[in-house]
Amino acid sequence: MIWLDTLVQGILLGGLYALFAAGLSLVFGIMRLVNLAHGDLIVLAAYLVLMGVTLLGLSPWVAALVAMPLMFALGWLLQAAVLNRVLGKDILPPLLVTFGLSVALQNGLLEAFSADSRRIPAGTLEGASLDLGQVTVGVMPLMTFASAIAAIVALNGLFYHTALGRAFRATSDDAVTAGLMGIEPKQVFAVATGIAMVVVTLAALYLGMRANFDPSIGPARLIYAFEAVIIGGLGSLWGTLAGGIIIGVAQTAGAAVNPEWQILAGHIAFLTVMLLKPRGLFPRAVD
Amino acid sequence: MYRLTTRTRAGTATEIAVLVVILAGLALPAVTTRGVIQDLFFILTMLTLAQIWNLLAGYGGLVSVGQQAFVGLGAYALFAGVILLDWDPVPAILLAGLAALVLAIPTAFFAFRLQGAYFAIGTWVIAEVTRLLVAQRKALGGGTGISLPREATSNIMGTDAIRALFGVREAAARDILAYWLALVLAVAVTGGIYWLLRSRLGLALAAVRDNVDAAQSVGVDVARLKWAVFLIAAAATGLTGALIFLQTARISPDAAFAVTDWTAYVIFIVVIGGIGTIEGPILGVLVFFALRSALADYGSWYLMTLGLIAIVVMLFAPKGLWGLISARSGLHLFPVRRRLAGLKIEGGI
Numbered sequence: 262m263i264w265l266d267t268l269v270q271g272i273l274l275g276g277l278y279a280l281f282a283a284g285l286s287l288v289f290g291i292m293r294l295v296n297l298a299h300g301d302l303i304v305l306a307a308y309l310v311l312m313g314v315t316l317l318g319l320s321p322w323v324a325a326l327v328a329m330p331l332m333f334a335l336g337w338l339l340q341a342a343v344l345n346r347v348l349g350k351d352i353l354p355p356l357l358v359t360f361g362l363s364v365a366l367q368n369g370l371l372e373a374f375s376a377d378s379r380r381i382p383a384g385t386l387e388g389a390s391l392d393l394g395q396v397t398v399g400v401m402p403l404m405t406f407a408s409a410i411a412a413i414v415a416l417n418g419l420f421y422h423t424a425l426g427r428a429f430r431a432t433s434d435d436a437v438t439a440g441l442m443g444i445e446p447k448q449v450f451a452v453a454t455g456i457a458m459v460v461v462t463l464a465a466l467y468l469g470m471r472a473n474f475d476p477s478i479g480p481a482r483l484i485y486a487f488e489a490v491i492i493g494g495l496g497s498l499w500g501t502l503a504g505g506i507i508i509g510v511a512q513t514a515g516a517a518v519n520p521e522w523q524i525l526a527g528h529i530a531f532l533t534v535m536l537l538k539p540r541g542l543f544p545r546a547v548d
Numbered sequence: 549m550y551r552l553t554t555r556t557r558a559g560t561a562t563e564i565a566v567l568v569v570i571l572a573g574l575a576l577p578a579v580t581t582r583g584v585i586q587d588l589f590f591i592l593t594m595l596t597l598a599q600i601w602n603l604l605a606g607y608g609g610l611v612s613v614g615q616q617a618f619v620g621l622g623a624y625a626l627f628a629g630v631i632l633l634d635w636d637p638v639p640a641i642l643l644a645g646l647a648a649l650v651l652a653i654p655t656a657f658f659a660f661r662l663q664g665a666y667f668a669i670g671t672w673v674i675a676e677v678t679r680l681l682v683a684q685r686k687a688l689g690g691g692t693g694i695s696l697p698r699e700a701t702s703n704i705m706g707t708d709a710i711r712a713l714f715g716v717r718e719a720a721a722r723d724i725l726a727y728w729l730a731l732v733l734a735v736a737v738t739g740g741i742y743w744l745l746r747s748r749l750g751l752a753l754a755a756v757r758d759n760v761d762a763a764q765s766v767g768v769d770v771a772r773l774k775w776a777v778f779l780i781a782a783a784a785t786g787l788t789g790a791l792i793f794l795q796t797a798r799i800s801p802d803a804a805f806a807v808t809d810w811t812a813y814v815i816f817i818v819v820i821g822g823i824g825t826i827e828g829p830i831l832g833v834l835v836f837f838a839l840r841s842a843l844a845d846y847g848s849w850y851l852m853t854l855g856l857i858a859i860v861v862m863l864f865a866p867k868g869l870w871g872l873i874s875a876r877s878g879l880h881l882f883p884v885r886r887r888l889a890g891l892k893i894e895g896g897i
Contacts, residue, residue, distance in 0.1 A: 365855030368848035
């Protein structure tokens with residue numbers, strides 16, 4: 262039953278990638294913004310949570326709750342002050358600005374926290390596992406997956422059942438027409454990035470509790486997240502979860518064959534999907 | 549009678565000045581120290597990468613974030629040629645260009661199906677895949693990397709002549725050789741792009757840059773043009789990568805396929821200097837080097853500053869420093885615009 266175990270672990274790992282990707286999916290879906298600093302923002306949030314735990318003595322969960330409004334404010338400010346100025350038909354300006362932000366963040370974190378790898382202490386949860394008969398699953402991966410589902414349900418609820426969500430969808434479909442209907446696209450974008458940063462904080466909490474992190478790991482998380490978003494298709498959050506799971510399963514299966522093939526297998530899965538369906542599996546919005 | 553020309557007085561003056569600088573650059577090792585030669589080597593290779601990326605993104609509309617694939621593969625092809633095939637490092641550089649060209653064909657086939665942001669991420673993923681595959685080649689050091697063997701670096705083609713000419717040690721002679729090759733490559737790439745932009749192909753490129761649909765409607769074969777630009781850029785990037793790692797004589801997958809070193813900084817150079825111009829990358833690389841020298845003692849603060857400067861330039865001067873200068877003074881050192889010359893307007897109302 263090794264293959265079943267591999268499959269289950271892969272799906273659970275996919276939950277983590279979906280969590281990395283959910284915020285990105287939201288921002289990318291609404292404003293087609295390629296945020297190359299997304300991975301570094303996850304790492305930044307992980308350090309924020311870590312500081313809450315080590316300096317203020319909070320539990321990781323409370324520390325994440327404290328970090329969320331801070332990250333929301335940061336996201337809002339980033340979008341309103343910087344990213345809104347470079348949005349447009351040309352993808353180069355936002356790409357460059359977020360690349361600059363990525364390099365600045367990485368080196369800022371390096372200066373502030375050194376290159377030592379750190380971990381958010383999670384107490385007894387760290388090694389806990391559940392025996393489900395055929396397979397044994399870790400409690401932490403299970404909670405990660407549950408949080409990913411919860412985050413996507415919450416975001417979808419926001420997206421399809423609130424006035425703000427209507428504004429998101431309208432701006433995503435046609436920003437100019439949405440503007441004519443009294444929506445201020447730039448305001449909407451700022452709130453969207455703020456919400457994305459709240460999800461980023463949740464992702465950072467699990468990133469930090471599950472494994473060691475240091476200032477340099479952002480770009481790799483960004484690639485996994487982007488692969489999940491693109492596989493899923495523009496604007497579909499459940500698609501993003503499916504994308505995360507595909508990469509998670511591919512990585513675990515690759516690792517089961519040869520540990521060196523773990524990351525490679527995830528990338529190959531992405532390239533294969535891109536070859537067959539260049540717009541992803543479940544595209545909702547039109548680019 | 550009138551004719552179409554891109555010649556201007558500033559352009560001719562630049563050509564003469566550049567010729568003088570090149571000749572001086574070739575003679576420079578006679579009068580300067582090894583440290584200066586190494587700095588110039590760095591400037592020249594970054595300039596080459598910047599010109600190539602500018603051709604891709606500034607003219608071809610191909611915003612690639614995966615150029616490190618070609619730097620890395622080119623560098624590894626050089627090491628493979630020297631270590632596995634026993635080639636002399638200098639001809640092995642050509643192998644690097646070939647390897648990068650071969651990688652570029654499937655890459656283009658795949659990436660050209662993707663648009664905009666998807667293209668950028670797609671090229672990055674391909675670079676990662678290349679890095680992971682290369683890292684599994686145990687014969688080339690695997691994940692930890694490998695050095696060029698001493699017997700290969702001790703008698704590279706031409707170093708004996710350089711030692712005799714300048715009376716320097718072997719390591720310094722290797723630096724001078726690498727510097728000369730970098731100078732030749734930088735001049736060839738910059739000159740080649742200048743020539744390309746003034747040719748018919750360049751006119752098509754400029755049309756594609758300004759408006760793809762309009763270019764297509766007047767008969768420009770956009771797909772073929774993009775293929776050509778991408779393949780040329782890949783081969784030239786591979787040659788540059790090989791040269792960079794010939795000079796360091798040591799390679800590892802993380803260094804050779806570094807997205808920050810070979811793509812992020814290169815993009816910063818192009819954008820700070822001014823995208824879509826030949827002058828831009830030249831100015832950009834000088835700013836980049838000046839910053840590096842000024843902030844060298846502050847470690848990661850330097851890179852942080854560089855990232856922030858790139859953001860500020862993009863926000864407030866999207867055409868870069870050269871764009872500012874050019875807009876104020878109307879100066880074009882490498883004119884590529886076609887003008888009518890010898891036209892006499894007579895009559896009229």
